[in-house]
Amino acid sequence: MVSTPTRPQGSKPRSGSAAKAARPPASFRMRLQALHHKFWSALEGTGTSKSGSTYYLILGATVALTAIGIMMVLSASSVESIAAGKSPYGDAIKQGVFAAIGIFTMFVLSRINVVWLKRLAWPAVGAAVLLLGLVQVVGEEINGNRNWIDIGGISFQPSEAAKLALALWMATVLARKGRLLSRWQHVLVPAIPMAAVVIVLILVGNDLGTAMIIMMIVAAALFFAGVPLYLFGIAGIIAAAGTAFMAITSSNRMCRITSWWTGQSCADGVDANYQATNGLYGLASGGWLGVGLGQSRQKYSWIPEAHNDFIFAIIGEELGLVGTVVVLVLFAILGAAIYRVVVAQEDMFHRVLAGTIMVWLLGQATVNMSVVTGLVPVIGVPLPFISYGGSALMMSLCAIGVVLSLAREQMAPAMRPKRMLTFKARKDRDKSQPKNSRKRA
Numbered sequence: 514m515v516s517t518p519t520r521p522q523g524s525k526p527r528s529g530s531a532a533k534a535a536r537p538p539a540s541f542r543m544r545l546q547a548l549h550h551k552f553w554s555a556l557e558g559t560g561t562s563k564s565g566s567t568y569y570l571i572l573g574a575t576v577a578l579t580a581i582g583i584m585m586v587l588s589a590s591s592v593e594s595i596a597a598g599k600s601p602y603g604d605a606i607k608q609g610v611f612a613a614i615g616i617f618t619m620f621v622l623s624r625i626n627v628v629w630l631k632r633l634a635w636p637a638v639g640a641a642v643l644l645l646g647l648v649q650v651v652g653e654e655i656n657g658n659r660n661w662i663d664i665g666g667i668s669f670q671p672s673e674a675a676k677l678a679l680a681l682w683m684a685t686v687l688a689r690k691g692r693l694l695s696r697w698q699h700v701l702v703p704a705i706p707m708a709a710v711v712i713v714l715i716l717v718g719n720d721l722g723t724a725m726i727i728m729m730i731v732a733a734a735l736f737f738a739g740v741p742l743y744l745f746g747i748a749g750i751i752a753a754a755g756t757a758f759m760a761i762t763s764s765n766r767m768c769r770i771t772s773w774w775t776g777q778s779c780a781d782g783v784d785a786n787y788q789a790t791n792g793l794y795g796l797a798s799g800g801w802l803g804v805g806l807g808q809s810r811q812k813y814s815w816i817p818e819a820h821n822d823f824i825f826a827i828i829g830e831e832l833g834l835v836g837t838v839v840v841l842v843l844f845a846i847l848g849a850a851i852y853r854v855v856v857a858q859e860d861m862f863h864r865v866l867a868g869t870i871m872v873w874l875l876g877q878a879t880v881n882m883s884v885v886t887g888l889v890p891v892i893g894v895p896l897p898f899i900s901y902g903g904s905a906l907m908m909s910l911c912a913i914g915v916v917l918s919l920a921r922e923q924m925a926p927a928m929r930p931k932r933m934l935t936f937k938a939r940k941d942r943d944k945s946q947p948k949n950s951r952k953r954a
Contacts, residue, residue, distance in 0.1 A: 622914030
């Protein structure tokens, strides 16, 4: 006979609240793990059913950043354009035209099959190398950098096209190598020599900032391909030594570094930190809500060419902390949505290409904002989608078009358009089914 447990004499049954209090509290570590799991599930898009939300997040954030860019280019460039005797709307109209062409190209690329992207890899990188070499022969030098080619009165920057071409080419080559990437010989050849050619051609044009972004693209491609991590340590040491050599051998770069570090002018009296200092003044004077759209004071030649690399400072001055936070949130949404595309890919080509573009755009935005806020020395790197420049804007939109093409492939079948079956196709389908199943249907 099984005995039932009895309460001690004189004890009373516990009430509901007392029983709950007697239970051991949930572990804080378990709660933290649950929150961590929910966060990554939401970030990767695995916590809910698959839908086209990732596609539209990427598209929406990109269009919003581009629209903000056109608006801020109009505000930041109008004063200097009037002073030069030009139309105050000239730069904004040019930016809008390039944005329209870029958005059209983005939609075209979003509809291209991934197989065609692989076929375009070698011609694209070949054309990029050819154009970079042509820059050194017939290129135009602006502010000490030889990066532009004048085609029919329109300046084009081949180094911007080289970013997307190299990302596409490296994804194709590394995916073809596959499992051989565990051996360093297959990592080096042919990926590193081709990347070195592109970087050297850009450095010959005296553009260290763009060369650093190219290095970032190469490192991202190798990382998402699963290259052994010890190779990154060796490459990091070599890249740091090379960057230090490039800085030491250039008086202009050393002046920028010493001005940033000490806050004082160089020995020859040049204040290389002039732009960054006035950029901080602009951010500080903006306050919470800014001085108002179009009311910036720093754009009156205090920040030279404020519509280019230092446009983030004008955003902070005119739209305040709220405006800068909106830009940061849009970049965060774009990064999180592209990350969803990356983690959803099983094919190495898809994963490497999407991950490289993500690191390129977010890394470049981080470098630009770090320069404006004085965290790093002045480096000539534009803010993606926002800074003035047709080449940079078009290539950034083309890169988003490639990511949208990858995002469309992972959309759920319910989100894809259903194909209408012809009468012959329905007849063949019915013939292939057993008679019993057709009667039940």
